[in-house]
Amino acid sequence: MDKSAARTAAFARRKAAHSPHAATAGYLSEVLAGHRGVALAGYMAMRTEIDPTPAMEEAAAHGPVGVPVIIGAGQPLKFRRWEPGCTLIKGDFGAMIPENGDWMTPQIVIVPLVAFDRQGGRLGYGGGFYDRTLEQLRAAQPTMAIGFAYTAQEDTALPLEPTDQPLDLIVTEQGVITP
Template sequence: MTSADIKAAARKAAFARRKAAFAQGPGAAPARLTQVLAPHAGRPLAGYMPMRTELDPLPAMAAHAGPVGVPVIPGPAQALTFRAWHPGAEMIAGEFGALIPAAGDWITPEVLIVPLLAFDRRGFRLGYGGGFYDRTLEALRAARPTLAIGYAFAAQEVDHVPIEATDQPLDLIVTDREVIAF
């Protein structure tokens, strides 16, 4: 079995676990995420617009005291860029159907809330396979300290995420049950 086959099978299983967890609701995850972000007031934050069964970071993003952006995919195999967002911002469909602000300044985040399909206790995440967050974190971390916070249901934890040399680890994971630091 190739690395691509292993990751494809892991993604399929992870989607099913996340869907089941989503049906149970977010629990304490939104309050935990807001609490984790509080010491980073003033620092530029990037969140994401939730899709399908992703855990919704919007309440924590709206509560952040500082600039907030959401990812924009500029093209295949590129790092993400981030456009300023605020509650009530006019949104349009971007790549892969993710909503992005129709207009606004570009920001360079120092703290990122990262969506994922699965995570492990080493701090690795299984994403959707495009490598966008890995490229983005690598570039941001090369320029300045950057905090990457995975946001997931506890049910998305697995024993071992299959990784490659380009996979970037997370610094924290916030779930409906706990905050895990690496």
């Protein structure tokens, strides 16, 4: 299966699993509680992505939290400091980002995804932003990548490439998977 077909199938599974009102970040909060004060980057959920905001709000009480900002095609993401209640504006691809704030470098990155496997493989949206970003961050310092997804997004046959950065953990609404 090629990446395009894999994404189409994974989007359908994610849409079926999505419940915007369900409490789904409990296990993510538990994982992050073991890393209080460590610089963290989350993301602002779009469409049917599982929402990490409750866990990000808890983490922000203990240390810096940022969200990704797309700088340009083919470039790594940068992370702008985020705080609960800060003013957000639409960034590239419709992602909400803080209107202003300092840039920060995370040591933990909560990564959105389309599909994952139990070996730490991740299928993203196809732009390579997180792969480039994780590669750059990991070259500079140890950086943990936590995939956050619905259990239904698991796939046993992802079309991975050598440039795909692995996940260190996968957290779902049902538990934690260690590759």
